[in-house]
Amino acid sequence: MTQRKSFGSDNHTGTHPAVLRAMVEANSGDAVSYGADEWTGRVTARLREMFRAEGGAFLVLNGSGANILGLSVLLRRHEAVICAASAHINTDECGASERLLGAKLLTVPTADGKLTPEQIADQLSGRGDDHRSQPGVVAITQSTELGTCYTIAEMRKIADFCHANGLLLFLDGARLANAAAFLGCTLAELGECVDVLSFGATKNGAIGAEALIVMRSGLGADVPYLRKQQTQLTSKMRFVAAQFGALLHDDLWRANATHANAMARRLADEASAVPGVEIVHPVQANAVFARLPARHIEALQRDWTFHLWDERESVVRWMTAFDTSEADVDAFAADIRERAVVSRVT
Numbered sequence: 001m002t003q004r005k006s007f008g009s010d011n012h013t014g015t016h017p018a019v020l021r022a023m024v025e026a027n028s029g030d031a032v033s034y035g036a037d038e039w040t041g042r043v044t045a046r047l048r049e050m051f052r053a054e055g056g057a058f059l060v061l062n063g064s065g066a067n068i069l070g071l072s073v074l075l076r077r078h079e080a081v082i083c084a085a086s087a088h089i090n091t092d093e094c095g096a097s098e099r100l101l102g103a104k105l106l107t108v109p110t111a112d113g114k115l116t117p118e119q120i121a122d123q124l125s126g127r128g129d130d131h132r133s134q135p136g137v138v139a140i141t142q143s144t145e146l147g148t149c150y151t152i153a154e155m156r157k158i159a160d161f162c163h164a165n166g167l168l169l170f171l172d173g174a175r176l177a178n179a180a181a182f183l184g185c186t187l188a189e190l191g192e193c194v195d196v197l198s199f200g201a202t203k204n205g206a207i208g209a210e211a212l213i214v215m216r217s218g219l220g221a222d223v224p225y226l227r228k229q230q231t232q233l234t235s236k237m238r239f240v241a242a243q244f245g246a247l248l249h250d251d252l253w254r255a256n257a258t259h260a261n262a263m264a265r266r267l268a269d270e271a272s273a274v275p276g277v278e279i280v281h282p283v284q285a286n287a288v289f290a291r292l293p294a295r296h297i298e299a300l301q302r303d304w305t306f307h308l309w310d311e312r313e314s315v316v317r318w319m320t321a322f323d324t325s326e327a328d329v330d331a332f333a334a335d336i337r338e339r340a341v342v343s344r345v346t
C-alpha cells in the first residue's frame with residue numbers, strides 16, 4: 001500500500017527536488033567555511049535585495065534559532081516581549097526565550113492568532129515601574145500559528161503603534177512565504193514596517209534553512225557575534241545557502257507556498273461540506289483548523305496523520321505542503337466524508 005500523505009505538518013514533508021539538486025551542485029570541491037563561501041555571499045546579497053534590508057541577511061539552521069537570534073538583537077536585559085498566546089515562541093520552543101534570553105513573555109489571548117494595537121497597548125501598564133519587566137519588543141507571526149495572515153495595513157498599524165511607543169517589532173516568518181502568496185505581495189512589503197524578521201525555507205521545501213533579515217541598518221552589527229554565540233553559525237554554511245538559492249531561483253518559494261495554500265483551501269472547501277465539520281479559523285495560508293466530533297477524529301486518526309490541536313474544543317489542525325497533491329486532498333476529504341457517517345452510527 002502506498003503511504004498516505006501526512007496532514008500533520010509542513011515539517012513532515014520531504015525536500016523539494018530542486019533543493020536536493022542544489023545541495024549536490026554545492027558539493028563539488030572545497031569551499032571556505034562559516035559563511036565566507038560564494039553560495040552564502042550570493043544568497044544573502046539576494047535576500048538583502050529582495051527585502052530591501054539595510055541591516056543584512058544572516059542564515060541560520062532552524063526557526064527557533066532565528067527567533068532567539070532576532071529577539072536577542074532587539075531586547076535589552078530587563079525587557080519583555082509582547083506576543084500572542086498562540087505564538088510559537090510561547091508554545092513550542094521549550095521556553096527558549098525565557099531560558100536563553102531571560103526575557104519575560106507577555107502573552108495575549110487572541111481569537112485568530114493576530115495581535116492588535118489595542119491589545120499591545122493593554123500590556124504597557126507596567127511601564128516605568130521598576131518592579132515590572134519592561135515591554136521592549138512586540139513579536140508577531142506571519143502567517144500565524146492559526147493559519148491566518150495579517151494584512152499589510154494591519155501590520156503597518158501595529159508597526160506605527162510600536163514605533164510611536166518605543167517598542168521594536170519582530171516578525172516570526174517561519175511561513176512568510178505562505179503569507180506573501182496569500183496577500184499577493186513582495187517580501188519587501190512584508191519586511192518594510194518591521195525591525196527584524198525571520199524568513200523560513202524549511203517548511204517551504206528546504207531540509208533546514210532559515211534567514212534572519214535585519215531591516216534597519218543600526219541593528220545588524222551584533223548579529224554575527226550573537227549568531228555564533230547561539231550556535232547557529234554552521235561551518236558548512238554553503239549547504240544552507242544552496243537550499244535558499246534553489247528556492248529563490250525563479251521564485252520557487254512563492255510557487256511552493258501558493259500550491260500549499262491552494263491545497264489547504266481545497267481541503268477546507270471539501271471538508272466544510274461534510275455535516276458536523278466546522279472550519280474554525282479563516283483559511284489564509286496552508287493550515288486548516290476544524291472542529292469535528294471526537295469519535296470522528298478518532299476514526300480518522302486510525303489511518304491519517306494530523307494533530308489534535310485542542311482536545312477540549314475538539315479542534316484539529318490539518319496542514320498542507322508544497323508536495324500535497326489534489327489527489328491527496330481528495331482522498332483525505334473522501335475519508336472525512338465517509339467516517340463522518342460511520343462515526344455517527346457506530
Ligand SMILES: Cc1ncc(COP(=O)(O)O)c(C=O)c1O
Pocket residue numbers: 061062063064065067088089141144145172174175202
Ligand atoms: C511559526 C513557527 N515559528 C518557528 C518555528 C520553529 O521552527 P523550528 O522547528 O525549525 O525550530 C515553527 C515550527 O514549527 C513555527 O511553526
